[in-house]
Amino acid sequence: MQRDEVYVLDMWRILLREWRWFVAGALLVLAAVFAFAHAARPQWEATAYIQIGQVSGVPPGQDPKVEPLARVLERLKLVPFQNQVMASIGIKDDAPEAKLYRKSLKIEPLPYAGPLVKFTVRGWSPQQARQFADATVTQLQALHQKLLAGPLAMTQARLGEVKADLVSAQSERQRLAQAVGDTHGKDAPTASVASVLLTTTDAEILGLRQAEGDLTVRLSPNYTYDTSLMWPIYVPRSQAFPNLFLVMGIGLLFALSLGAFAAIVRHALRRSHGTTMSFNQTEDTRHLPANGGRGAQAGRDAVASNLQAGVGSP
Template sequence: MNQHDEIYLIDLWRILRREWRWALAAFVVVVGLSVVFLRVAKPQWEATAWIQVGEIGPTPAGRDPKVEPFQRVIDRMKTRLFQDAVLQRAGVPLKSRAAQLYRGSLKPDPDPYANLIGITIRADSSQQARRLAMATVDTLKRLHGDTNTTALVLARTRLQGLSEDLRVATRNREQLQRQLDAGQGGATSPAQVLAGVLLTESNTTIRAIKTERDDLVARLTDRYTYQTSLAWPVFVPEQRAFPNTAMVGALGLLGGAGLGVLVAVLRNAWRRRGVATSAAVA
């Protein structure tokens, strides 16, 4: 680039003073388009919810205690079948604009370490956004509830079986203890020796049953076994998510100023070219 083609700040200022009408016109056009966009664009509100995936405490060691693995939950939420079930629960027509907006805005954000899945949903109103978020959680909760119920029935059946085994083992130990007590003071018979061995084994069995039962009882508490639910209430900001008035206004001002400067420079270059052409012809 030649030295004469470079534009300095003082030159730019002179150009703007000379071509201010063109710069102002471009600025007004861009700002006007921004205002029109703010008035024409359909407002959207965004709801945020955090889902706590249910867990089944009495899960065999080495297996995921969650009702459904995180990745499978996310894949399920992306399916058309799940989304249609949510829309029907929320009373939204499947072919409406609100349904399209829901499908396009549903974005699961997993946090495996906290056992949470965040979702963001957009709708035409804050009430509808909140309703769709709750419908999403309720649909997932209903699906997980069936699995959780079956697992809990099996766990409680196992707990009843352990309680019955403990009752039988305790009764057998009492019988063996009475048998040993009855033989004290006399010569030790083979039956008493056998009863002593069986009593030792019975004590070991009872301790093992109690340990397993107590562990199962602890895992059935709310700390280890719970349903899929909302971690916190659904959050919907008072301000709309789209269009963002502050952002659109700032972009309009910056874009208008930039386009105004560009138009002024181009207009000045066009003017100089015309003057140079006229001088060459003369």
Template sequence: MEQDEIYIADLWRVFAREWRWFAIVLVVVLACTFAFIHATKRQWEATAWFQIAQVGQVPSGQDPHAESLQRVLERLQTADFQNQVLKNQGFALDSPEARLYRKSVKLDPSPYGQMIKLNVRGASADLAGRLATATVNELHALHQQIESAPLHMARATLVELQEQLDVATADRDRLLQIVNGKPGQEASLAAVLLASKTQEVRSLRQSTSDLTARLSPTYTFDTSLVFPVYVPEGPSFPNVTLGWGIGIVFGLFLGALAAMARNAFRRASTR
């Protein structure tokens, strides 16, 4: 315990004697930190959550989504897709905005559903949000083309089912009138046909109802943002608070190291 107290006292004397070196190094590091924070170009990061388009009615065994999750992730990271987004926004492919966009695209799929978190950086908060929205819009346009065929087939099937239901309902009503008329052989035959036609109407109505539900926004939707694009008010890079924190810690460390090195050099010269 006494040795620790002596060591701390000796260390304190070293810093008291060499405080100028400690202060000089600390000031230099803080000045470099200040210059870095104020000279570095600001970057804002936008966050967007979006869902992958799907058609609720597809052949059995097929994925209802326009593209699988893995395929979407791969598509968003291709140079062709990113270049198309930049062209649509009016940026040259070799511009600083384009380079920052390509470098900053980050994707994080949700483990609980067909949603993807997209992060994009820009030289301003408005630009970052614009590029994030443009990325989702570009994917939306591609998926609309992919899902147009199965969606058209599903809607055509719904129209056909509705027509069949209308015809079957009319036949059932006609048979019902015959059954409710005067009793006879024709009425007996109509009663048998009525039971079959009623079952057909019930089946067609169920199929129509199921397909209508499958084509509702709950099961059929486009690729779109799930939440509004979020962009913090302050820049994501450089992080001013974190930068000053690192600068202060690093400055204290180097200042202490410089003071101890100067003290060791002084003692060596004295000997």
């Protein structure tokens, strides 16, 4: 019965027998990995977080952000926007640096952290990667400042109107207070009307002060700000590509696999060659020389004579 299972011991014997092929296959892969690791151009990766600008003095129920998060993500992915980023630092659209920038730009939304936009971009040096990230934020900030200009001007104008109304109301209150003092005890109806107007003016002043305080808080840096970096750009000291540890680890795995495959293939070829030779030798026995054929025929005749003699005897 033929045994089809392959055991670890059998594999070990094959590797020991065909160790030259195993070593040759492993060395071939390791040489290719070593050449790739030293020939590939190093790349460094910069990570940045963008805080989307907003104006807090918008009508109730409206999003104070200058642009929704989804729209900002789509804008960053647009090739024209990316070309504008490259043009802002003096790089042409078809330059290798621009191709690396467009290929390596990775965007990740963080809707529950602000919202924020996390993005990574690569360059052929740490300084270039940092420059790419800073140019991206600067270009987006310039676009958002144009969109923020209108709502910010309207909110500031509203604050100016409230302040002017407050000054006017305070002046009116002083006039009414003086009128109440002058008519006190002289003209009772006039004094009563002046008192009512003074009370109304006091309520108006209170409302204007509350509106002024609310608008001032909304226009403070905590609630109204431009699109900017949330934290400084981070560029690790080690290069992002090629990752030598990862490349060498994968290369070693492939080297062992290819070495074992080469040894197994060589062993299979050797066995098939040996089986073919044995089969040919068996076939050759059918074509013996003439002398060998006559000797075999004589032997068969002698056996037949002995059998006949045994049958004829009593």
